[in-house]
Amino acid sequence: MSQLAQPGSSVSPADLRPALTLLTGFAPKATREAADLLTLADPSLLVVTYDLAELLDNGTVRRLVHDGRGPIEDERVTLDHGCINCTIREDLLPALVRLARARPAVDLALVLPPSMEPEAVTTACGWCDVDGAPVTDAIRIDSVVAVCDPGTLLETLDSDQDLADRRLQAADDDTRSVSEVAARQIEFADTVLLWAPDSERDYEHTRLSVLLQRLNPWARHLVLDLPEPAWLSARIRRSGRFDPEAPEPHGRGLEGYAVGCHEPEPDCGVVATVYRARRPFHPERFHRALPTLAGRTLRGRGHLWLAGQPDTIVAWESSGGGVSMGDLGRWLAATPDEEWEESSPERRVNADLHWDADFGDRGIELAFVGIHFAADELAAVLDACLLTDAEAAEGAAAWREYPDPFDGCFDSKERNQE
Structure with a gap:
């Protein structure tokens, strides 16, 4: 069942909805240039761009629309609440639907600002209505393309800055980091484009290509070194690669998909490793290991199992030296039988295939990517965090009494005590 890639959604020839291509990335100049190249190939393509520079100051966003012939719209819109989610709901989605209805035979490209994650847009398209009808009645999300600039990619992924340090935060309480947003943009994309026009491929470009493939092994990877509009358009437009049913990157392991690739030997210095275990981490030892990991x-992603909270699936993300952990819900082994149907068929099948007589579907699956790190040393650090044989033999009742630095962090205390 475990696999790296899943096919894109099939597109019926009878589907006449305009196709929407999302261009995302933490290199706005490269992303805009990619959109411009698409309009050279197809002057009718409608390109929508958002400028959020004034969002926090006065709740205003600037929406620009152009095609290959020039500007069509340039409007400033004041929102009721100044945040990115409000921008998506109150202006972006209505604008896309309006443009699709006005030009039903014309496709669209949406250039996302650096702080706007494509998952937020695609999710909103799936559940929001505009004028009483689903957004997806008017448009079809065709592809999500991450555009990466080789001049800034490595520095961005290794940055210890928050979005607020660059005045890019989505709201006053937005604590996301530059590195985690950039990594999520790459990981969520179905196509990853290394933008290197008018430059010769060298060792650094090769190294960055390997890094991007390790970060997102289920995407299609392209390198553009010559600005050829037809070449680019043929490879990223109307590809049908976006799959609305694909699992989120850090939850892929629960659905039976690999969370990453295991390439522990350096390739141009890039190392990728996947760590798996079928016993939990000791909460205190794991907490002490966080800075090392x-x-x-x-970058790290995946899910894990903490002994002190044995019913809770914990999501793991690491980037830029920081860590983000969250609640992914209950393990199926801790879920009443009548609630199993609420989980996806893929997750239930994967759980059945790997069911442990003592622990059910509980387990750890983490993927790490980096430059010049020793995969075996990292695995040794994680192994030292696992319960020993003696601790494992104590059982879940004793584990719940362990001092737990993560207690109360995952909104699951009451659930774990039921």
Whole structure:
């Protein structure tokens, strides 16, 4: 069942909805240039761009629309609440639907600002209505393309800055980091484009290509070194690669998909490793290991199992030396039988295939990517965090009494005590 890639959504020839291509990335100049190249190939393509520079100051966003012939719209819109989610709901989605209805035979490209994650847009398209009808009645999300600038990619993925340090935060309480947003943009994309026009491929470009493939092994990877509009358009437009049913990157392991690739030997210095275990981490030992785990790698993702909270699936993300952990819900082994149907068929099948007589579907699956780190040393650090044989033999009742630095962090205390 485990696999790296899943196919894109099939597109019926009878589907006449305009196709929407999302261009995302933490290199706005490269992303805009990619959109411009698409309009050279197809002057009718409608390109929508958002400028959020005034969002926090006065709740105003600037929306620009152009095609290959020039500007069509340039409007400033004041929102009721100054945040990115409000921008998506109150202006972006209505604008896309309006443009699709006005020009039903014309496709669209949406250039996202650096702080706007494509997952937020695609999710909103799936559940929001405009004028009483689903957004997806008017448009079809065709592809999500991450555009990466080789001049800034590595520095961005290794940055210890928050979005607020660059005045890019989505709201006053937005604590996301530059590195985690950039990594999520790459990981969520179905196509990853290394933008290197008018430059010769060298060792650094090769190294960055390997890094991007390790960060997102289920995407299609392209390198543009010559600005050829037809070449680019043929490869990223109307590809049908976006799959609305694809699992989120850090939850892929629960659905039976690999969370990453295991390439522990350096390739141009890039190392990728996947760590799996079928016993939990000791909460205190794992807490002490966090700086080491995050500091040695550029990116980590996946899910884990903490002994002190044995019913809770914990999501793991690390980037830029920082760590983000969250609640992914209950393990199926801790879920009443009548609630199993609420989980996806893929997750239930994967759980059945790997069911442990003592622990059910509980387990750990973490993927790490970085430059010049020793995969075996990282695995040794994680192994030292696992319960020993003696601790494992004590059982879940004893584990719940362990001192737990993560207690109360995942909104699951009451659930774990039921």
